[in-house]
Amino acid sequence: MAAQATGAAAAKAPPTSKSDDQEMLISGCEAIAHACRLADIDVVTAYPIRPYDTVMQMVSKMIADGDLDAEYIVAESEHSQFEIVKHASAVGARVFAGSSGVGWFYAFEALAVTAGLRLPVVAMVGNRALDDPGAFGTEHNDALAVRDLGWMLTWVETAQEAMDNALIAFRVAEDPHVFLPCAVSVDGAFLTHSQHLVKVPSREKVNQFLKPYNRGNKLLHPDNPITIAPQVNEDWLIEIRKQNDEAMKRARGVIAEAYKDFNRIFGRNYSPFLEEYMTDDADVVLVGQGTLAMPVKVTVRKLREQGKKVGFVRLKWFRPFPTEEIQQSLKRFKAVGVIDRDYSFGSPYSGGVLYTEIRSALYDLPNRPLLHGFICGLGGREVTIEGVTEMSEILLKSAKSGKLEKQVAWIGVRE
């Protein structure tokens, strides 16, 4: 019954040969709570804000029921929430926190130093529009705001992927070659609160994939009396920034490796950075992140029935940005439309964040596709079949004429 309701999720769930998986009908938030349980996290901090906070309702119940042994602290603000896990991580604890919208921004100072300190905090961002005016719905500007700081960022489409990527996030963040924090972005309401059938693996299987967190010689402990983050000024800061840059570069390889192991152990068939949908013979493709994949895929199927060669590329990791994969994928098409569920006022061509990044990634290609930017679905407004059709028609028109009429368009805005 759920297969109908969950559409894309059920359609893409691969068969698994392992029999010890438990199938559950759970939301994106619940799926991440299960990832926390399976990862046997040590310290978790909560503070209420919609829509991420359902994950903490689940985690606290797991602790109350004895299914998870962790220090569970309800902080007095998001700033403290993220400072507490930052410091617990420094003494060797596996940690989890999360937030949404302006809550994530309230923690911003803590988020910056967590990345600067190379502490592998794993967080969930339940994507939500920033105030003001207030809105509960999805926008990606909250998580995207940390894109320059050293946070790894991944967007997921289904509850299954939410759970899986949370496990992958712990593995990649805690890899000593990386030691960077990672945020799993889950579209507010569309995924945080909608249920999918999820295959929840056993702890034993997860243990094969996820080794214990070992802080090594960076552990803050009386047996290893180091001084962490003394004042460095112009004498050393640029060298430290360069080290963090190298760590983020290394993360690409570590992510690819993690997916290989993940697919092997859990019987999945993920590609690490991009998911391509009906792209083999496509003339034009749309590119986007998160749950808008579902209406886009549905529309692509409808347009295919009309003989229109449209495809879809879903970006799964925004940081580290898979530049080469994006180049290799998008160079095959005549026109590309980037869908941004975010805004970047005053940016080049007044495009969204994803559009600007992809435009930059394609610059060195000898034969670049025509590139459109579409801003839509802000504040949690639905990305509709009509909207995606409109975007596709613009792309097809450009592909035919070989010309770009207008770089960026807002879709689904009432005039």
Add this chain to the structure above:
Amino acid sequence: MTAQANALEIQKLDAFKGVKKVTIEEYFTSGHRTCQGCESALVMKLMVKASGPRTIVLGSTGCMYVANTTYYTTPWVVPWMHTQLGSSGSAALGTAAGLKVLMRKGKMKKEPINVIAFCGDGGGVDMGLSAISATLMHPQYNLLILCYDNESYANTDIQVSGASPWGANTTFSPPGKKYRIMHTRWKKNVAGMLAAGHPGCRYVATVCASYALDMMNKVRKALSIGGPTFIHSFDPCPKGWDYDPMYSHELGELAIEAGIFPLYEVEDMKLKFYGKTKKIVEGRLKRKPVRDYLLRQGRFAHFTDEDTDYFQKKTDEMWEKWILPGVIPLRPEDGA
């Protein structure tokens, strides 16, 4: 079964019985570059001398971070980590929680480790108050938050804070042609507020390093009693208060003797004055005039007699009108 179970063992640090019994070892040594006569640097040194080697220290941004801890020349012998200006409470909480769970799950060797987070008055009395307050409500974590109060944002160039005394000349409250007094707030009563408002907290004390032995023993008691604790340290600052660095100790003593800063501890909600404050409360010592204290410092050089009288009047109120002299300013509705 409550979620607060599984409290860890704590170190039993008995009081040093006299200066000669104080341990020789230092855990805050050379490498810092604080000002001459810096009382807060002494507080750091005595704080970790009192706590011993099995201690983790978290330091919020402030002069005891920036001037103390330069890359490659750290003075800290114990493990030390920076935390943000408003995060001393959260840093202590996260560290204590991490140690506790790792030991419970067998991922770390079981032993009591002291956790101390320090903050300045900017970090403690202003920005970090919310996180400190939250942390003091968690009885299951053993930790100490020490606020070194030198009465201004001394690291950033002596700006007024919520702990700066009324009328003080700071770079954010300079006397001018139109307004002589730019800082019109009375010093925030942070120790009293924290002691009165946090039922989970077993110990709050005020200290002044002019009385070094008392100060160290309060740290030892705070670390031994269990749960989250708070110490407010009154630290004369030659740069911020504008006096000759050789008088740091003397100014600390004067502040106590004038009744401007009271010395007390609150243990399980029981209030105990000590030192000269105790004598003042018991009427065995007459408070010195605040003028003696104010005149020694450049930050009050613009004061007129009227200002000094006002300062005296407000200080007198602390001892004559407050329901608990020097600690809690409430008084009954019909009280005079």
